Structure formats: structure tokens, C-alpha cells
Amino acid sequence: MSTLDSKIPEGPVADKWTNHKNHINVVNPANKRLIDVIVVGSGLAGASASASLAEMGYNVKTFCFQDSPRRAHSIAAQGGINAAKNYQNDGDSTYRLFYDTVKGGDYRAREANVYRLAEVSASIIDQCVAQGVPFAREYGGLLDNRSFGGVLVSRTFYAKGQTGQQLLLGAYSAMSRQINKGKVTMYNRHEMLDLVLVDGKARGIIARNLVTGELERHSAHAVVLATGGYGNVFYLSTNAMGSNVTAAWRAHRRGAYFANPCYTQIHPTCIPRSGDYQSKLTLMSESLRNDGRIWVPKHKKDVEAIRSGKLKPTDLKENDRDYYLERRYPAFGNLVPRDVASRAAKERCDAGFGVNKTGEAVYLDFTAAIMRYGSEKAHTSHIHNPTDAQIRELGEKVIENKYGNLFQIYEKITDDNPYKTPMMIYPAVHYTMGGLWVDYNLMTTIPGCYAAGEANFSDHGANRLGASALMQGLADGYFVLPYTIGDFLADDIRTGEISTESPEFEATEKDVKDRLEALINNKGSKSVDHFHKRLGKVMWDKVGMARKTEGLKEAMAEIKQMREEFYKDVFVPGTVDEFNPELEKAARVADFLELGELFAKDALDRNESCGGHFREESQTEEGEAKRDDVNFAFVSAWEWTGNPSESNLHKEDLKFENIELKQRSYK
Amino acid sequence: MNLTLKIWRQKSPSSKGEMKTYPVKDISEDMSFLEMMDVLNEELINKGEEPVAFDHDCREGICGMCSMYINGEPHGPDRAVTTCQLHMRKFNDGDTIHIEPWRANAFPVLKDLVVDRSSFDRVIQAGGYVSVNTSGNSQDANAIPIPKENADLAFDAATCIGCGACVAACKNASAMLFVSAKVSQLSLLPQGEVEAKDRVLNMIDQMDDEGFGNCTNTGACAIECPKEISLDNIARMNREYLSASVSK
Structure with missing residues (x-):
């Protein structure tokens, strides 16, 4: 068992990134034109890295298995993206975002990486607005925010329930601009099936043209894997049908260590499965927990009446409902982190309180929010003595404005109207915090092979907070990798083109x-x-x-x-x-x-x-x-030996110098 | 329910295709249309036959990859949904369902129900962006307030998923709704205004080069659009185009 070198820079955590950028090798602009980089994957991390690397002058080849880079599954992210802008004046700061993320990850992430993520988060929002990403705004014309689970501030920027789509289309447009200039060559419907190492360095890939079936050799001076997560190992997940581990796994088999594969996020609010034919599960954004209250009936007799259709959930009195998250976690209530909310739902359902036929569903109820917003709206519209029906109607409009597309998805799938009856939800596999092990430069254990976004393991520890995946994907692609990759490529300015005719x-x-x-x-x-x-x-x-x-x-x-x-x-x-x-x-x-x-x-x-x-x-x-923490405050990085059960474990010890290790509490 | 499917089968881009008939049994009304297709494909595979190729990925109505022309309508009979969000409860026991690929010169068939939509990518590459480089020093995101109304309109246009249903719905196979959604989004925002003239001219040039047809204002595109992109966008683009043409 060896110790891994994470190459964390010296100095106080707040200065590490700046110092590191000041001291790593840089490739001059004329030499960048002599260097090729392959980017596999065109989601937030891949598209933003492709665009930024090309803008800097590198020759980029980007690959995606879909028919267009705009289809990458980042597109499906709903709720939002975090950034420590403190626009809401609620005391947010880089440190607070850093702290929340490390704590939310249950102290299993690398401090230096998380701090850097928090540090660049504000630039992401500036960059996206400059690209024309239409974030939600307030009436004064400034950007709006909302809250997400596991935090006590409002730092999430959003575009209705389609934030991932808007950010991805922003990155896709930036990349399209470089394709137009000839700086990015785009390979649609191509799938990477192996990594090619020359003299121990990643120098290319074997890709299959999915239209003709032909195998193609592509060479470069470095290879970036931005190929997403592996949640589809569970067959049913919120991932797209095509999301897969192959690119990362093939790199693993060629020498890249795979870190913390067991860290999987089971998202608490997904539409429950309806039958054996089911091909995938659909997420209902965590942002809904801002306004939805989660409950199951308090008494078994009501559960049975609901399951058999004799009782409607809307007819159950307040006193007969168990708002179990509010009961167990008064401080965070319905906004506890995802892992906590998921386990609490499982606990209630295992105890026999599940509200659908399969016994695997809980309610997510918007009535309170509808009535609250409705009263507010009646007040500002100067409607005196409004009836309950009037208030409800006004409130439903506000909710529609905030979450319209999510409610529509729900209704199309279940045939239930969530404005009138509570949604039914159940946890489902959503995101994988584990992934290829990378050092501070995002380089895997194969020189020249990088991993960005969900494909790497680095920032979320054992649990990712809501609205942090988009932040990490874009941080890696726009602001981290384009700088750190230069440290490796600086040695390649005289290498010349890598031949694909090698053994x-x-x-x-x-x-x-x-x-x-x-x-x-x-x-x-x-x-x-x-x-x-x-x-x-x-x-x-x-x-x-x-x-x-x-x-x-x-x-x-x-x-x-x-x-x-x-x-x-x-x-x-x-x-x-x-x-x-x-x-x-x-x-x-x-x-x-x-x-x-x-x-x-x-x-x-x-x-x-x-x-x-x-x-x-x-x-x-x-x-x-x-x-x-005595025995497990480390990252498990597995080395391939020819058989998964005999993989070698390498440990990276996690040192917490800025945050005190505590048992997490959201009570 | 039991159904009869009539599906377009075409081995490769150059081969001749034909409609083939397949019965399917015991379909649940809670299945999505694509899950019904999965059932058919599983049966075909078990019989040693080749399954029907179709594009799909996210199966939650946002990636824009699924693309079936069902009973003469892109994405089938329901409104504001993609094929993956269409559920079998919209059909009746005993129905015959016709399933074809998108039909347009600019979307050549690759296999069965799979078409090549890279023409859409090339239209975006011609100008569907704001020319800003990545920079940690761009001005603060709140430096330019944007009226909520414009931001909301820009967002509505930006929700286009690039599926191509508008083209498939149009008797002229015109891409005006798709192109105008991107032009509108960026022309409604101060960040996009600087390049607005070049953008609209370049994108429309590319659209014409790709072989999309002309717009004759039938409005079929907006009706079939799974994201309900409004015809107003086409009006806005025409205005942008006219003003750019006379001032350039």
C-alpha cells in the first residue's frame, strides 16, 4: 500500500490556488498552437474545457457519443448552481461555501480542492451571464437566488427547473464558436473505447464511429476525460440511458486509480417506479424542497386506506400527518442534505408507511406554500378578503412560475395533478461522488490523463450538496483544468504531433x-x-x-x-x-x-x-x-490488477487543517 | 393493451426503406412510448432479429435526442411532450400506430428511425453565441440589470431542446422556429445585442445552405414543439433580419 501524492500546494488554504497558478509551468501562446488536446465528453466539464482550451490556443478534439454535444446529460440538471456571491446579503462567503461543502460531504473531501471550487464559483456566474445564459431575475433586473439542502444561506442561481440546460447550452455555444473557428474539431456519435499510452503517458484514444462502426485512432499530447458518472451500474437511475463508465473504466484498466467507487448519491425526490418495464427514473429537483413539505400518514390505518384508494391524502387532517423531516431535524427541516433525506424516507417506508401500492413512496406537498404565496399575492394585488379558492389560484400561479416545468413532467409521467394533490416521491440513484482519482491539477495516476466533472472524485466527499455538480463541472472546465494542464504540456512544446502509426x-x-x-x-x-x-x-x-x-x-x-x-x-x-x-x-x-x-x-x-x-x-x-475518523479519514484509490476483487488499495490521507471534524448534525 | 405497430425500417443511409408491421401485446398504459419500444426490441432480440434503431438518451424530455414521427405528428398525439414523455395512456387497445423518422432533406436518415441532425449544430456554429472568452475577470454578473420581462422571454426562447420536431412538422421542412429561438434569446439580452446583426445574417445563411425550407407561416412548428416555443420568435427574427439586411 503506498501513499498517493495529491500535490496540494503549500501555504494557507485561501492562498493555495493563487500561489499555485503563479508557480506552475505555462505554455506560451505560440507554442499552444503546436499542442493537441483530446476532450472526451461534452457536458458541462467537457464543453467548458474544450471552449476554454481552444480559446487559449490549443488544438482541441472533442468527442461525444450522442448525436450532438448539446445532448450531454448535464442538460437534465434542474435546480441550480451554487456560487458564493452573497447577493442576498445573508453572510455568504467563500469560506462558508467551502465549509458547507466539506461538511455536506461528511468530511471525506480534500480541503484544498473544495476551497478552490468555492473560490472560483463567483467567476462562473459572471462568465455564464456574459455568455447570455438567462438566469432567473427579480423585478429590479438583478439575479434571483434560492436555497438548497444542507445550507443556511440562499446562494443558488437558477433558470426555472432547467438550470443545467441553460448552462450546458452556454458552454455548448462557447464551444460552437471555437468549432466555427476551426480550433475545436467535434466528433459526434463517437465513443471512446480505450486509452492509448505511449511511454507511460496518455497520448490518444481509440474511438468507435457509431454510425459506421469503424474504429478510429486519435492522438494528442493529453487526454481529458469528462465522461460523467456511473450511476447506471444500478440500471435504474436518473442518468440518461447512454451514461456509462466505459471511458473512465478503460483508463482505470490502463493504470488510472479509481477512487471511492462506493460513494453514490441516492437522491430523495424522484418519481417512484411504476412497473418492471421501467427504463429510468425521473428526478424532481431538490429545489422543490424549498416549498414542498414531506410527510407520510401518522397511523397505519390511514396508510392502508390511502393505498386502497379509500382515502385521499388531501382529506387527511394535519394532526394525522407525520412531517418526519421537520420532526427529526427541526433546524434544517425539509432542507436536510440529500443522503439524510433519502435515508429518512427509506426508514418510514421500511416501517410500513409508504403511500403507494409498492410501499415505496412518500408525499411532497405544496399546499402550505401555495396558500402562503397566494396570500402574499392577494395582499400585493390589493384583493381584500380573498376566498380560499382565490388564494389557492393566485398561489398556484406563483408555484407554476417557479417550478412549472417540473410539475408538468410529473403530471405527464404519473397522470396526477401535483397542484391539487401531493406529489409522490422516493429516493433513486442520481450522482456518483466517486470517480477517477486526480491530484490537485486534476491529473489521474496516468501522466497526461486528466479527469474533470463527475468523472473525477475530488470535491464532494461522500455526499454532494444540491446545486454543486454544475458548479464543479464548470469550475473544472472553465477555470481549473485550462491552467493546470499547462503544467504538464509545457514539456511537450517540442514533441511535435503524436503519430497514430505506433505499435x-x-x-x-x-x-x-x-x-x-x-x-x-x-x-x-x-x-x-x-x-x-x-x-x-x-x-x-x-x-x-x-x-x-x-x-x-x-x-x-x-x-x-x-x-x-x-x-x-x-x-x-x-x-x-x-x-x-x-x-x-x-x-x-x-x-x-x-x-x-x-x-x-x-x-x-x-x-x-x-x-x-x-x-x-x-x-x-x-x-x-x-x-x-480514526480509521477511515482517507480516500480509497483502487489500482487495477486484472480482477476487480483483487484490486490494490492505495490511500490518500485526508488532513483537515481548516475545518474541525465533527459528527454531522442537522438537528 | 395490444397494439399493431407499423415502423419504418431502413438498414443504412443509402439503402431503401420500408414500413414493417409488428404486433405488441400486454402494454401497460403507464409505460412511456419508448418503454413500449423497448418491449418490442427485447422481443425482436429474443427471436434473433435486429431491433429497431431509434435515438433516445435522457428519457425525461430535455436532451432533445428522441425523435419519432408518430401517427403523422412529431412526438405523437400529446402536446408539450417529447416522445420519451409520451405515455401509452394516450392510446387505446387495438390501435394501429405508424412510426416514422423525421423527414427533411437537412436530416438524412442514418438507420430506421435515426436521423442526422448535425445541420442544427452547424447553424449554431454560424453565430448562436456571444463572443466572450473564458475569463475570471468578466464584469460582475449583476453589473447590467436586465428587465425581468426580457429575461423571461429570453429564457422561454432558450428552452428549445434542438430536437427538430419543428422541422419535421413543417410541410416545407423549415427550421425557422429553431433558428429564431436562438436569435431571439440573444437579441433580447444586452450581452447578445453587440453582435446581433452579424448573428442573424450568418445563422440564416447557414440555415439556407443546409437545405431547410422556407417559412409559410402555417404555425405547425409551434403547435408540435415539445417546449412550446412561440411563433413570436419567428416574427422577432424576421424583424432582426430585415433591419440587419438594410443596415449592413
Whole structure:
């Protein structure tokens, strides 16, 4: 077991980033033109990195598997983006955002990285407004904010429930401008299937043209992986259908350590599943918890009456409702962090209080907010003695203005009108805090291979706060990576173009070709989805919201066995040399079947509860997650050895110099 | 419910396609349209046949990737939804459903229901942006107040997901609604005003080069748009275009 060098700069935490920028190597503008960079992924991190690197002068090649870079799944982020602007004059500051993020992550993130994130957050908002991102504004013309879970200030900027879309389109437009200039070459419908190392450095990728099926070699002086998270290892998640771990996993197999794979965020407010045919789960933004109150009935008899349709939730008296988050966490109430809210919902449902047929749903109720906003509006509109119906109507308009698109999504999926009856929600897999291990420069353990955004592990510890994913993706892409990558590339100003005719490219391409042909030629009897669904079930049941030794050991054995079965019995129709979505899926699921096992192994190894990782063996008397800072204040970085269950563990000790380690409390 | 599907099958961009008939059974009304297609594909795979290729990704109505022309309407019979958000409760037991790809010269078919929409990307590349570099020193985000009304209108235009339903709905395969949404968004904001003239001229040039048709104001695009982008945007773009043409 070795200790990893995170290359955290010296000095006080508030000066580290500035000092670091002042002292790292810089490539002069003329030399940048001689250097190529590959960016894989076109979400917030990938698109913003591509645009910024190209503006600086590098030659950028960007890859996405979708039909357009604008489809990347960052587009689906709803609620908002945090920034320490203190526009609301509520005492926000860089330090406070830093503190909230470290605490929210249950003290399992690297202080220096999180401080830098908080430091650049304000610039992100300035940059996006300059690009024409239409954030929500107040009547005075200034930017509006809202609150998110786990914090006591209003620092979240938003664009209705489509903040991710607006930010991504901003980054996409910045990148489109560079495509127009010829500084970014865009490869749509191309999927990275392996990383090419030359002399131990990342010098290119093997990508498959998904339209023709052709394998292509692409070289560069550095490779940036901005390929998102791996939540789809659970089959059902809020991720897009195509979201996958393959690029990161292939880099892992080539030497990049994979950090904290077990840190997964189960988001508390998703639309519950309705049947076995379900292909994905849909999130309802956390911002709804600003105005929605979460409850289940207090008495079992009411639960049964509701499930059988004899009682409507709106008919249940206030006294007969259990607003369990407000009851358990009076200080933060409905705005506790996601991991806490998810576990509390599971606790109520496990105790038999779930309100739908499956027993896996709780209510998210807007009545109080509708009536409150309605009264306010009646007051400002000088309507005297308004009736309840009038107030409700006015209030519904205010709610529609804030969350209209979310309410519409909900209604389309469930056929229920959430203005009139409370929403039903249940936790679902949403985001993965784990990812490729990176140092302070965002470089993985492979020289020249970088990871940005959700694909890396660095900033969210064991639990991500709401509205911080967008912040991190854009911080990495606009303001961190474009500077830190120069430190590595400064050695390459005389290297010249990297040839794709080397034995390394040849060998890697052959590996990919053999892998794909083996899948096609297998001619088994079961579909790819068959295996993916089974893997997802094992992951959810045994490596999901609550984990224990026995279940984790079973999961490892079952996944290993499933992987063997997959290679014996999977059926992939069609050929390698054509547009073949089933083949794409098969290659992705093959990698999920390896990751899943490492994921369970990591969860087993971490015999403490922290953030989204809840070990039943490690809880307080009240059932809250109990950390073990003496034995587990480290990052687990796994090295590939040829078999997931035999991966080597490397530790990066986490030092907390600015924040005191405390048991998290939101009471 | 039990349904009969008539689906466009086309092996490759150059091959000739045809409508093929597939029965599907035991479809739940709570399924999304794409989940119903998953059921069909799973059956085809189990029979050793090739599944129907279709584009899809987020399945929550925002990425803009899904694109089916269902019973003569882009994204099917429901309003303000993409195909992935269309649910089977909008259909009846025994229905026959026709499923085709988007049809437009500027969107060539790649396979079955999958089309190539990179022409949209090229229209954006021609000017759908504000020319600012990344900088940690751009002016404070609140330096220029923007009237809420304009910010809201810009936002409404900016919610376009680039799915191409407007083009598919139009008898001329015109992309005016798509292009005007981006032109409107940026012309309504002070940040976009500086380049407004070049932008509208360049984007419309590119739109014409891609082979999209002309606008004859039928309004089908706005009706079928899953994000309910308003026809006002086309009016705004025409005004921008006219003023840019005479002053340039």
C-alpha cells in the first residue's frame, strides 16, 4: 500500500490556488498552437474545457457519443448552481461555501480542492451571464437566488427547473464558436473505447464511429476525460440511458486509480417506479424542497386506506400527518442534505408507511406554500378578503412560475395533478461522488490523463450538496483544468504531433476490435438488458441505500458469477461494422459488470458510514450515519490488477487543517 | 393493451426503406412510448432479429435526442411532450400506430428511425453565441440589470431542446422556429445585442445552405414543439433580419 501524492500546494488554504497558478509551468501562446488536446465528453466539464482550451490556443478534439454535444446529460440538471456571491446579503462567503461543502460531504473531501471550487464559483456566474445564459431575475433586473439542502444561506442561481440546460447550452455555444473557428474539431456519435499510452503517458484514444462502426485512432499530447458518472451500474437511475463508465473504466484498466467507487448519491425526490418495464427514473429537483413539505400518514390505518384508494391524502387532517423531516431535524427541516433525506424516507417506508401500492413512496406537498404565496399575492394585488379558492389560484400561479416545468413532467409521467394533490416521491440513484482519482491539477495516476466533472472524485466527499455538480463541472472546465494542464504540456512544446502509426496504437486498437468481435460472435441466448437489469437489482438490494458485510460479500460473488455468465451467454445482434446500439450497450454493460464488483468491494472495505455510504454496522443510536475518523479519514484509490476483487488499495490521507471534524448534525 | 405497430425500417443511409408491421401485446398504459419500444426490441432480440434503431438518451424530455414521427405528428398525439414523455395512456387497445423518422432533406436518415441532425449544430456554429472568452475577470454578473420581462422571454426562447420536431412538422421542412429561438434569446439580452446583426445574417445563411425550407407561416412548428416555443420568435427574427439586411 503506498501513499498517493495529491500535490496540494503549500501555504494557507485561501492562498493555495493563487500561489499555485503563479508557480506552475505555462505554455506560451505560440507554442499552444503546436499542442493537441483530446476532450472526451461534452457536458458541462467537457464543453467548458474544450471552449476554454481552444480559446487559449490549443488544438482541441472533442468527442461525444450522442448525436450532438448539446445532448450531454448535464442538460437534465434542474435546480441550480451554487456560487458564493452573497447577493442576498445573508453572510455568504467563500469560506462558508467551502465549509458547507466539506461538511455536506461528511468530511471525506480534500480541503484544498473544495476551497478552490468555492473560490472560483463567483467567476462562473459572471462568465455564464456574459455568455447570455438567462438566469432567473427579480423585478429590479438583478439575479434571483434560492436555497438548497444542507445550507443556511440562499446562494443558488437558477433558470426555472432547467438550470443545467441553460448552462450546458452556454458552454455548448462557447464551444460552437471555437468549432466555427476551426480550433475545436467535434466528433459526434463517437465513443471512446480505450486509452492509448505511449511511454507511460496518455497520448490518444481509440474511438468507435457509431454510425459506421469503424474504429478510429486519435492522438494528442493529453487526454481529458469528462465522461460523467456511473450511476447506471444500478440500471435504474436518473442518468440518461447512454451514461456509462466505459471511458473512465478503460483508463482505470490502463493504470488510472479509481477512487471511492462506493460513494453514490441516492437522491430523495424522484418519481417512484411504476412497473418492471421501467427504463429510468425521473428526478424532481431538490429545489422543490424549498416549498414542498414531506410527510407520510401518522397511523397505519390511514396508510392502508390511502393505498386502497379509500382515502385521499388531501382529506387527511394535519394532526394525522407525520412531517418526519421537520420532526427529526427541526433546524434544517425539509432542507436536510440529500443522503439524510433519502435515508429518512427509506426508514418510514421500511416501517410500513409508504403511500403507494409498492410501499415505496412518500408525499411532497405544496399546499402550505401555495396558500402562503397566494396570500402574499392577494395582499400585493390589493384583493381584500380573498376566498380560499382565490388564494389557492393566485398561489398556484406563483408555484407554476417557479417550478412549472417540473410539475408538468410529473403530471405527464404519473397522470396526477401535483397542484391539487401531493406529489409522490422516493429516493433513486442520481450522482456518483466517486470517480477517477486526480491530484490537485486534476491529473489521474496516468501522466497526461486528466479527469474533470463527475468523472473525477475530488470535491464532494461522500455526499454532494444540491446545486454543486454544475458548479464543479464548470469550475473544472472553465477555470481549473485550462491552467493546470499547462503544467504538464509545457514539456511537450517540442514533441511535435503524436503519430497514430505506433505499435501502442496498433495494439490498443486490436484489443478493442477483439473485445467487440467477441461480443458479436458470442451468439448466446440472453439480451444485454437482461444482464443489466440483474446487475442493477443486486446493486440496489445489496449495495444501495443501506449496506452490510454479508450482503456486500454476496454482491461481489453474484456479480462475478453474472460476469462469467454474460461472456458465455450474451446475445448481441447485428455486426461490428454498422450502426449497432445493442453492441454499444453490450460494451458498456461489460464494464459495469467489472465496476459493480469493485464498487461492492470498496463498500465492504469502508467499514464506517459516511454521507451516502451507509453501513448498517456503523450507526448512532438514533440511526444516523456514524463516521470513523480514526480509521477511515482517507480516500480509497483502487489500482487495477486484472480482477476487480483483487484490486490494490492505495490511500490518500485526508488532513483537515481548516475545518474541525465533527459528527454531522442537522438537528 | 395490444397494439399493431407499423415502423419504418431502413438498414443504412443509402439503402431503401420500408414500413414493417409488428404486433405488441400486454402494454401497460403507464409505460412511456419508448418503454413500449423497448418491449418490442427485447422481443425482436429474443427471436434473433435486429431491433429497431431509434435515438433516445435522457428519457425525461430535455436532451432533445428522441425523435419519432408518430401517427403523422412529431412526438405523437400529446402536446408539450417529447416522445420519451409520451405515455401509452394516450392510446387505446387495438390501435394501429405508424412510426416514422423525421423527414427533411437537412436530416438524412442514418438507420430506421435515426436521423442526422448535425445541420442544427452547424447553424449554431454560424453565430448562436456571444463572443466572450473564458475569463475570471468578466464584469460582475449583476453589473447590467436586465428587465425581468426580457429575461423571461429570453429564457422561454432558450428552452428549445434542438430536437427538430419543428422541422419535421413543417410541410416545407423549415427550421425557422429553431433558428429564431436562438436569435431571439440573444437579441433580447444586452450581452447578445453587440453582435446581433452579424448573428442573424450568418445563422440564416447557414440555415439556407443546409437545405431547410422556407417559412409559410402555417404555425405547425409551434403547435408540435415539445417546449412550446412561440411563433413570436419567428416574427422577432424576421424583424432582426430585415433591419440587419438594410443596415449592413
